[in-house]
Amino acid sequence: MNVYDSERITGLLGALNFKPTEKIKEADLILFNSCTVREKAKQKLLSDLGRLKAFKEKNKKLIIGIGGCVAQEAGDELLKRIPHLDLVFGVDQVDQLADLLGRIQETKSRLAVTAFDTDPQFSLSYVRKDSSPVSAYVTIIKGCDKFCSFCIVPFTRGREKSRSPREILQEIELRVEKGTREITLLGQNVNSYAAEEFTFPSLLKLVSKVPNLKRLRFTSPHPQDFCEGMIECYVELPNLCKHLHLPVQCGSNRVLKAMRRWYTIEHYKEHVEKLRKRVPDIALSTDMIVGFPGETNEEFEETLKLLRDVRYDFVYSFRYSPRVGTSAYEWKDDVPEEEKDERLQRLQSLQDEISLEKNQELIGKIYEVLVEKISSTGAPVSVLQGRTETHKIVHFKGAPNLIGKFVQVRLTKAMPHSFLGD
Numbered sequence: 001m002n003v004y005d006s007e008r009i010t011g012l013l014g015a016l017n018f019k020p021t022e023k024i025k026e027a028d029l030i031l032f033n034s035c036t037v038r039e040k041a042k043q044k045l046l047s048d049l050g051r052l053k054a055f056k057e058k059n060k061k062l063i064i065g066i067g068g069c070v071a072q073e074a075g076d077e078l079l080k081r082i083p084h085l086d087l088v089f090g091v092d093q094v095d096q097l098a099d100l101l102g103r104i105q106e107t108k109s110r111l112a113v114t115a116f117d118t119d120p121q122f123s124l125s126y127v128r129k130d131s132s133p134v135s136a137y138v139t140i141i142k143g144c145d146k147f148c149s150f151c152i153v154p155f156t157r158g159r160e161k162s163r164s165p166r167e168i169l170q171e172i173e174l175r176v177e178k179g180t181r182e183i184t185l186l187g188q189n190v191n192s193y194a195a196e197e198f199t200f201p202s203l204l205k206l207v208s209k210v211p212n213l214k215r216l217r218f219t220s221p222h223p224q225d226f227c228e229g230m231i232e233c234y235v236e237l238p239n240l241c242k243h244l245h246l247p248v249q250c251g252s253n254r255v256l257k258a259m260r261r262w263y264t265i266e267h268y269k270e271h272v273e274k275l276r277k278r279v280p281d282i283a284l285s286t287d288m289i290v291g292f293p294g295e296t297n298e299e300f301e302e303t304l305k306l307l308r309d310v311r312y313d314f315v316y317s318f319r320y321s322p323r324v325g326t327s328a329y330e331w332k333d334d335v336p337e338e339e340k341d342e343r344l345q346r347l348q349s350l351q352d353e354i355s356l357e358k359n360q361e362l363i364g365k366i367y368e369v370l371v372e373k374i375s376s377t378g379a380p381v382s383v384l385q386g387r388t389e390t391h392k393i394v395h396f397k398g399a400p401n402l403i404g405k406f407v408q409v410r411l412t413k414a415m416p417h418s419f420l421g422d
């Protein structure tokens, strides 16, 4: 979501004639798009901001601002705490940036604007550009109504609001026209999408018809809202990529209940089984949290069992991090930090073994890869990076003019998180 918002911010600043610079001392405007989903990201932001004080002293014209979730959460407290900060803007103020920057320049005042937008409709302006990335995100829904006990998102991104299908379609058509080959539909909870007569599966069907849209993805769905209609889409829509990221968070029913995740492991596994029956070659990934308050060793073992049973292709795993304002913040963070580290390491090494085994089964096969970027430059050829339809990363030698194209790559070496190929 932050990548998408940052792209919009860059587009809006371009329209105001700002040009990007690689040299911080040349900048007249420095904006941070912040994340507060874990404490570490927030601390890093505050320390980066502290270092900018010297630049502000040298360049009186310099405007420094923070947007995103830390800004949304802390509001004008940040202005009090950081005297060299000029602007704090919330997640719903991106479209007002031109006005906010103009007011700061004219009045030399400092501003904090973080009110949620109260319009029942969710509309996002798409800034037209000459080109669009090979692979682009398009937001379809914002906010979240689930209020999982560990998560700050409903407080920083507000309640769920779906964007109109017409606006989504228009943005995708414009992006595809400008060179995008792969679209990822984006939202905190994509499968609660509901706008006009559209549900999430019917939206998938609508956008999959955009001419020349070669690949369609989405992230992230919630297991509670997973439905047969989504399975049908994987079967019916040729450009819907065969990869599902379905965040489970842990393998214990007691912990899931404490997390306010209203499904059971049995229910979750049923979804996976049904899907794999209809789409046998689908790749599956998930998110896991270790060391949630009260998680016992036995409950952590249940998480490892889930990994062995489901055999995900890859897993994003994190140590539990208490967030102020969430209900879990009120509970004792009673799993010692060393224990969280050990659990995380055990989880990651088990998953690495599983991923490697699964990847090794694919050696020798040929896959269509969408080339995304140069991974390392070299003479006479560079190493390029791309992804298979199943979201696996492949590195292979090739000419940079292949970026944005689909190529056939034979997988020659498997690692837990990527492949080498020819």
Ligand code: SF4
Pocket: 144, 145, 146, 147, 148, 151, 152, 153, 154, 188, 189, 222
């Ligand atoms: S569903 Fe996702 S975004 Fe919403 S509260 Fe739960 S973890 Fe956070």
